[in-house]
Each structure stands twice: as C-alpha cells, then as structure tokens.
Amino acid sequence: MRGNVYCGPGRRSWDEVPDPQITDEADAIIRVTATTVCGTDLHILRGDVPSVRQGRVLGHEAVGIVEQVGDGVRTIGPGDRVLVSCVSACGGCRFCREGHPGLCLGGGGWVLGHTLDGMQAEFGKVPFADTSTYQVPAGVTDEEALILADTMPTGYEVGVLKAGVQPGDVVVVVGAGPVGLAAIMGARLFSPSHVVAIDHADRRLEAAKQFGADVIVNNSVTDPLPVVKALTGRLGADVVIEAVGEPDTFELAVRLTRPGARIANVGVHGKPAVLHLEDQWTRDITVTTGLVDTYSIPMLLRLLASQQIETSRFVTHRFDLEDIGQAYDVVSRASETGALKVLLTK
Amino acid sequence: MRGNVYCGPGRRSWDEVPDPQITDEADAIIRVTATTVCGTDLHILRGDVPSVRQGRVLGHEAVGIVEQVGDGVRTIGPGDRVLVSCVSACGGCRFCREGHPGLCLGGGGWVLGHTLDGMQAEFGKVPFADTSTYQVPAGVTDEEALILADTMPTGYEVGVLKAGVQPGDVVVVVGAGPVGLAAIMGARLFSPSHVVAIDHADRRLEAAKQFGADVIVNNSVTDPLPVVKALTGRLGADVVIEAVGEPDTFELAVRLTRPGARIANVGVHGKPAVLHLEDQWTRDITVTTGLVDTYSIPMLLRLLASQQIETSRFVTHRFDLEDIGQAYDVVSRASETGALKVLLTK
Amino acid sequence: MRGNVYCGPGRRSWDEVPDPQITDEADAIIRVTATTVCGTDLHILRGDVPSVRQGRVLGHEAVGIVEQVGDGVRTIGPGDRVLVSCVSACGGCRFCREGHPGLCLGGGGWVLGHTLDGMQAEFGKVPFADTSTYQVPAGVTDEEALILADTMPTGYEVGVLKAGVQPGDVVVVVGAGPVGLAAIMGARLFSPSHVVAIDHADRRLEAAKQFGADVIVNNSVTDPLPVVKALTGRLGADVVIEAVGEPDTFELAVRLTRPGARIANVGVHGKPAVLHLEDQWTRDITVTTGLVDTYSIPMLLRLLASQQIETSRFVTHRFDLEDIGQAYDVVSRASETGALKVLLTK
C-alpha cells in the first residue's frame, strides 16, 4: 500500500510501504477513508520529536472501515465504520482504568504515527482496538467524526473540562489555532457569559468569532488586560485557556485571571515559563496541564448525532489522500492559507 | 399602603395595610415595581400552608427600588434597583455560610409572604438585606430579573445542578409548569443531546418546545418509556427532573432512568412516594430533593446581562399591581389560560 | 476437581465437577488458595436468585495462584498470586470505561458463582482476567486480600464514597453485619467526628466498636433518633449508610438525617420502601444506591500494604476448603456463632 513516510528532518514522501499485519489479538486493520494533518506532524517533520524514527508512517487521526481484527477483538468487526482515537488505550493499566489513557502504562498513549506506523496511509493498524476505536453513528459524516480523533477532545478535555468552565463564566482563550477554536466551541457548551479570543492574527480572530467568541483581541496591537477587566467588573477572567505554548502567552494567561480562577494549559511548550508565585501565592489560582485522553469521544459523537456541535466547520481544505503533499504545504503556511484542518479522503 | 392580604382559606383582598417599618439594622424597605404570583401562593390560598396566618401580606418575588435601609446595611442604599430573593439569608449560620440559605437556621429561609409580610404590595420589608437582595444591572429589565427571584433558580439549582446535567446527556423533565420550564431552560445551558418534556397538557408541551425541549410526550396518551429508550440505546435517561410533585410522577421519573442516573425532585409533594428499592438497589441511582437557595442569582444575572437566557419568555400576562385579583384568577386557571408567570407592575 | 455445587433450593454439595477450561483469549484459570461464603450465597441457597441454575459452582470471592491464561491476557501469568474481584469487567463497554463494571454491558458484572461457575472450588475460571484480577503485593496475606474481593469495597464504594463521608461528619451506619462493618471501617478513613452503629444484636454492636464505631445503639431497646440528635446539636446525622435492606431500616435511615444529608443504601432489598417526600422535598437530601464496582481494590491494597487497615479482623472462623459445609452452617447461624467472614483455605 501507500503511506506518508517520515524521511528525517524536513523530508517526507508518499511511498510504497508494507501492508500492516495483525500481530496481536487486540489489533485491528483499518482501511482509511479520512485522515488529516496535525500541528504535531509539522513538529515531527522539523525534527523536534526525536522519538519518531525515519521510515515511520505518520498520522494519528483517522476514520475508516475495519478490514480485519485480531482474535481478541470483541466490539468491532470487518465492515464497521470507526473513528480511530489519537490515543490508544491498553484498557488495563491504572491510568486507563482511571480514564486517563493519555498516560497509559501498558503500551498505549500517543503511539500512532509516533512509535508505531500511523494513519496517513491507505491502511493502518490500531492496537488495543476495542478501547481505541469508536463506531461512527449513522448520520455522522467521516469529516465530522474525524475532528473528534484529536482536535476537539483536546480543546474540550484539556482546556474546557480541566478549567471547569461554568455557566456565566468569562472565558479567555489565548491562541485561535485549531485547538484554541476547539476550546472556544467546547466552552460554549457550558454557556459562559463571554468568550474572549486573543491572537495576533486577524484571520484567526475572525475564525474565533465563527466558533463562538463574542470578544476578540489582537494582542499585537491591543493590550487584552483592560478588555478583560472591563468585562469582569475589574476582577479578571474566571477561566483562561492557553492554546499557544509560549512562555509569554502562559504568563499572559495567568495575568488575565481573577482571584480564584482556573488556567488550563493546552499549548505544547518547548521552554520553561515563569510562574509569578510572589504575586500569585495568595490569589487562589489553579493551573492545569495535560495530554488528551479522548474519553469524551462517545459524548462528542452523541452531540454530533443530535446536531449540537458542528465540527465540519474546522475543515478548510479538502484533498485526495494521494495529494497529501499539498495538504502539508497548506497546513505549514496556515497563517497565509487560513488552514485549520485539511481533509484527506480516499 | 395597599397590599394583597391573606384572609383565611379561599380568601384574599387588595387592602390598606400599615407601611412596613425598619425594625432591625439589617432591614431594607423596597418600593415594589414588579411582582408576581407563585404556585405556592395558590397553595396558601387553599389553606394548605398553615404556617401562613390570616392578615399576612403574600408574595415572595419582587423587583423594586430601595426606599430606606437599616444602619447595618452596607451594600445597597436608597434609589438602588434590586431583585428580592424568595429566600432570605441570615448570612451567618452554618447553612448560609455553606451556600444553603434555603436551610437558614438564623431567621431566614422562605419567610417573605410566609412568616413575614411579603412583596405583593406597594412596599415590602426585606430582612438581612445585604445577603437577600441583588443589584439589577443596567440593561436587564424588571421583568427579566423578576423571574430570577424564585422560578429560574428553583429549576436551575434544585433541578439542573442537583441532577448534574452534562453535555451530551439525555434529560427528561416530568412536568412542564413554570418550574419544569425553568429546568428545561437551565438544562440547555449544559448542552444535553436531548431534552424530553413530559406532561399531560398539550398546551404546556408546546411551551416546553419554546423553552428548549426537542422531544415532547403527552403521557395521558403515550407511554414515555419507549420514547426514552429509543433515544438512549435502550438504556434509559441520564437525568430525570421531577417537577410535578405526585407519587406517580416520582415513580415514573425513577422508571425512566438508565443505571447510574440522577433523579432530581423539584416537585412539591403532599404525599409519600414509593421507592422501588427491590429493583433500584443495584442500579446506582441518585435521588435528590431540595428547596431553592438562590445562590445562582448573581450568575443568572450575568447570563441575562450577556443575553444568554431569555427569561421574559415566562411572562404570559401583564397587570397593574392593583388588579392582582385578575392575576390570581388567570394563574389559578393556568391550564385554560396558558398562564406561566404573570407580571404585576406599579 | 471438586467444587461447591448448587443443587436447587436448600441443597448444595462438595462434588466432583469438570476442571475449568480456557475458552476465551481473556480467560484465566486460578488455583484457589482462599475463598469464603457471602450472604448472597445464602440467598442463592434459599432459591431467592433464580438466575442461578442447578449445577452451578458457587462463590465470587477468591485469592489464588494463576494456573493458566488465554492468549490475550497481558498483565498476569502462571504463578502470580492474584485477588479475584467479585465483579468481572469487560473493560470496553461504556460503564467499564467510566469506572462502573458493576453495570458492565459486555458480559461482565457479577457473573462468578452466578451465571458462570465460581470460586468455591479447587480451581476457578475468571473471564476478562486483565481487568478482573489484581496482583497481591508481597506482605499482604491471602486472608487480608480476600476481604477485598467484595466485602470491603462494597462498604467503602457503595456506602462511604457514595455518601461522601468527610472529616468531622457524624456518620450513622444502620446494620452491623459484614458490609455494615466494612462501611464503619471505611468511614474511619475520612476521620468523621463520630460513627454511630445501629443494630438489634448486641453481639454485632460489640463488633461495630472493634471496627470503629464510638457510639452504639441497640434499636430493639433504644430509639436512635434522640441519640443522633444529641450528637449533632439537634440537627441530625450528616451521613447515614443503610446496610440492612428492609423498608423499615431504610425509612429509619432517612429519619435520622440533618437537612442536606446523604443517605447511601448498601442493603439488598426485596421489597419497596416508602420515601416520605411530603417531609423530605425541602430537606435537600441525597439518596444513593449501587452495586460494588471494586474500582477501589488497588487503593485498598495500598492501604493494606502500608498497614492502614486491618481486614483480617473480619475473619472469625477458618476451615479447610473441603469442610465448606461447616462454613455454610456457621455463616447461616451468624447471630448465634458471631460469624462475620469465614476463611476457606486449600
């Protein structure tokens, strides 16, 4: 079959690779019908993720048709249309049993397109298939479901739920890329009084409005602090979600809070940040971090099936899977192209 | 001044009564600009609430202008426009400090129009004014705020929050009177996948649709159980809110649940109900009861100010305060008149 | 091999039965080194549990040595000493993934000694072995671990955790049988100010004292209400755990509460109970039911390993497995013999 192979820093190619084979009772082989490119894939391509070796088929997000399953797989079978989670769950370790497969100790976690071959290919193998794939209900399209493989659960679980968004809150989301937009869409599920989006790109801020932000601030030209203070009786935001991953934006996130606020970090950080404990030690704040577990996928599928969320809104560009090179190009120039999620279909 | 006086079972009159006087440092006198009639007032009139004595001015819901305050009142003053909570909070007892003034041990709780003169009058006295009234923000009308005195917090706190409604839930509300409708409106704040309203009056079910129910069942003609099963993969509802107050509807509420569900009783009961522990002991259900505390008023005011809820939708009839007799008449024939909340203004 | 076979109402025998065989990738065969008799086994013997067919090997609690595992079993292997949970977990269904295998939809739940052959035998087969057995740490005896198969998690999860026992609470436990005692021991983990045990047998009340009750009430001679009122400033108990399973004791449990209290039902009920909603609708109470999930086993093993709980205290009688007839006799006359848990070893 053909797949998108990582060939070392700066290089990838759409290449002939061996077909995946069932090697464990819990494996499933999926014929990929929809996949996409994640910001993490660009990091890998830049050589920032040394645990990804040359020759690896990339990609950790897919919808497809089950082709074959191992003897131990009970809940899916050939012909089923399934969503593949970006996180695989062994199902038996302490963290999986506590609902946190993102921390899996039994061989799962983020492995697809990382330590195992991934989903940007004609076929992909999913380990621990019973606990790592989800039947897609009739009436939900591949495109809608695909956004639930990673983007939407990340914004929702690591942002909205960890921050404990409540009705009436003033929620600030710093960074309006795909995950920031997912946090905005997810925050709206809890009826905050205001959602403020902060970014330095107007194009992203326009997208933020479409996703549910009612206040937008371009922080390359406007200081967001007075804006937030004005909305909150001078107190500061109830909740801030950091979705950039820079020391500066993390410190901004903390600065925008009211006493008693929650700050959920969703951004991928490469450097340490400063926590101003000399100011914050009395302020009763809570800071959280985390990797997505995707435990929210079944619930998000229910919301899709009942038309309470519209995830196809994330898809800005569509390509045939074979044209994945163009997809990478569009995503890597997102500030120009306005790309959020690209859809690759076969 | 004039007020609506309870004259014993079956009798009330719009009468001359003494002006209220400040008798405690924490009192405030309010000039009533908007009040309404509650289902509880009808119970009182029927003689069902013996703790209400003849001569009592009725009413526990109001918006008005502060006329005068006691020396100990810090947060409101003459001229302020305030919402009067149906529950007064001493602010110092164990339950008030834990956020439950509905259980106040220090002289508060439901006292207005009950053990103290109430708000269906030109003026009313509010005890513990600092913790029992709320400034109404500019941009929120009297009518919108009035619904937050009792109806909306009751459906929201005792129904939605105690039941722990979560995104994606299938929520059933049994009873589509004002409080049931408040529960429906409140449940929608958490983005359930479906809200099912059950009532035996089609007129109320039509209202339920306006308030956010997407499925309605007239249980005098249709068994709701198969409807709920069909929506939930045969499991049953995640959440049921009982807003009628009859043994039958309580038992129905329990019967509609999935294993692991929460049942919040909001209905006012006059008789015991049967809890089928022989079926339920293994089913991991949670049943809650409660009186409103109105701790959610500040949050609901923020939602009103940011136009996230539309409480004026509850107001079906409008009268001059002096025509309160007509208001009682309309409310007492609600099934005919379709009355939800009547607005009485001065 | 030999096992304890149910032969229809009133009859059981220690009989030759076929050795269990691996029939599923997820199965494990355990050589039983310690098992016990549960109150539920007596119910089965009386014919109260029709889903148990004649010929069934009884027993759902065991510690043993893994003899053989199916190809799909990853976390245990031959020679390992494991605790077998009374609840089997498929690990993949909605309820298992949410931490509630007691409600398993995938073939688990309470199946051992019920719909599948159980553990009162020389060997037993455990389905879904990865998620239904636990390695016993060195330093924890078989006897100590055995109590964690059912008794202790039931009192702890369905009683203590569902009731939300908090430091300083006044906790009442109605019924001082094995599960009531487990609730007392479990409640003490949260440092309540008082634990009141209620029973009509003085012998059980003496045991309750050993397990952590500081106040005991024989309710065949003393009304517990004034006792509880005196301990709580006339308010009533913060938490009541019902561990009997009769309509009367459930109603007593509700009557002993303060406003705002939580009542956790652990008792096995055969009849409906009355819930006095006419009194309780304003009292802000929470009533819970449930079957044990055993999610607390890993934590309880940590407490055993660090000597924070002493579960061997439950074992009042010890027999050789072949003398299981005597064990049933002792347990069935518990009020005379003072039996709590019997230990059967091989």
Added chain:
Amino acid sequence: MRGNVYCGPGRRSWDEVPDPQITDEADAIIRVTATTVCGTDLHILRGDVPSVRQGRVLGHEAVGIVEQVGDGVRTIGPGDRVLVSCVSACGGCRFCREGHPGLCLGGGGWVLGHTLDGMQAEFGKVPFADTSTYQVPAGVTDEEALILADTMPTGYEVGVLKAGVQPGDVVVVVGAGPVGLAAIMGARLFSPSHVVAIDHADRRLEAAKQFGADVIVNNSVTDPLPVVKALTGRLGADVVIEAVGEPDTFELAVRLTRPGARIANVGVHGKPAVLHLEDQWTRDITVTTGLVDTYSIPMLLRLLASQQIETSRFVTHRFDLEDIGQAYDVVSRASETGALKVLLTK
C-alpha cells in the same frame, strides 16, 4: 490597655495603646485570653509587608472572651468564649458568599494586625464579628482552639483540601514548619498510605514524625526523588504540598510528582519560580495556590471536641502575654529553639 506595637522595621514594643472602641454595628471587642506569634509577624517586623504601618498593634490569632458587641451582632454576646479567625469575612461579597473570605471584597480578608489593629494585646476589635468569630465548645481548651485561628486551617485548606488528598495516596510535604506540620496532620485525616516529610533540619523532621509523617528525608543530605520513587512503584507522589516558599522547593515539589498529580502551594513566596512546562505540559498536573479562608474552623472544632486531632501538640513554648518580647525571640530563632507555636496567655 497594653498591646504589641509595630514601630517600623526591626522594632516592636509592648506599649500603652488606646482601648479599642465599637465603631460599626458589626464590631465586637474581645478580651484576649490566648494569642500567639505567626511567621508572618516576623516578616512584618523585617519590614517585608509595607501595608503594615508604624503604630499598628500586631497579631491575627486569638481566643478570648467577648466584652462588648455592636448593635448588629446577632450570634455572640458578652461573656462568650470565642475563637477569632485570622481572616475577617464581610459575609456579603461574592467571595464571602462563595466560601472564600480570604479574597473578601467587602473590607475583610486578612486585616487584623495588618490594616487594622490586631490581637497581640489585652483587648482586640473584630470587624464583621458574626462571620469572623466562632464559639469555642466546652471541653476544648483555649490553647487547642488557638491553633485553629490560622495554622491548622492554612495547612488543611490550602494544602490538604486543594491538593485533594485521598485514602491510599502517597503525600509529600516539603517544609516541616508549623504550616507544613498542619498539612501533615491534616493529610492524615484522609488516610494516605504514606506521608513523606522533607526538610533540611533534623529537628523539624523529628517533629514531622510526631505529627504523622512515616518517612522523613533531610534534603540537605539525601535526594528525595529516589525515596519517593521507591514508595510509588517509580511513578512519583500523588500529592505534593509545598510549605516553604522558595523557587527551589517549588520546583522540587513539581519534580516529585507522578503524572496526574496535584501540587498545592502553601508557602509564602517572595520571588517567581520556574514552571517547567516543556516537561509538564503532557503530565496532567494541577498546581494550586491560595490564602486561607478558615471555612474549615467549624469542622476542625468538631474534630477537637471529639478528640480526633490534637492541636496542643503545636505549642512548644508558653509565656505570659506581657512577656511577648521573649515569645518573638524564641520564634525568631526557631531552628535553635525548636519553636513551633508559642502560647501567650493573660
């Protein structure tokens, strides 16, 4: 009367000062029978707290007898023995009503011995007396209650409760001064499997053992990381409580955690700390800060009354109030004198 007056950096004196006077309806005058010196008082003396002006009577912890109350005070009266909380609560602002008077917006918070005259004096005035004092139950001594004015609630609320200590947890407390010891004592209320105390003073570590630590590490000679790893199957601590207030100890606290852990900062920080988000962003950690609210005082009084905690253990030195100079000396040389809390009585 006489009181302990701050006379600018480095200087204090036991001096004649005017008797406190009721100036607000909510005030109470207390005749101080027991007070103490807090680490914060030493900070003030060093000039580190510029909001404390010269001439201020210091002290924010006291037990005493009510001498006189303002007209608006309802719950205490002359002759009552009361505990004065270190935090005053206006009772009406958003944060007070949400249970967080440490963030009071209405004139409370930490004001005693800070912006108002305090309790190291023969008499002290308490604002908002109804919500800022607590009746001491018979059977609880002044000395036992005094520790509940600040030390014990700080360790319990800001450390133990914010960190969410659960049964079976491995809890690490960094810093074994009075507040660290309160965190250890408070953590034991939830039955952790192990409590590890870390300090660089052996004398403090010996105290930590008395307060409930079962493992002690002198981190000037031993790296605590391998110790914690050995206790936790190489995962790291479930909970870490930072009770020092230095950048290094905060970073150590984060480093000792397992994925999914909670870190509660209790230490008073004067400098920023580094949060290593480049390592922590995936690790699902929660960091909290906070000032004590003292909402736990009523519960802690219940625990004292039922002899579940022994707070007199904190008192290492006793003086007559007039000898407060000696008390300051002993506390300021705590590493030499082993002083935890000094008791000053009159």
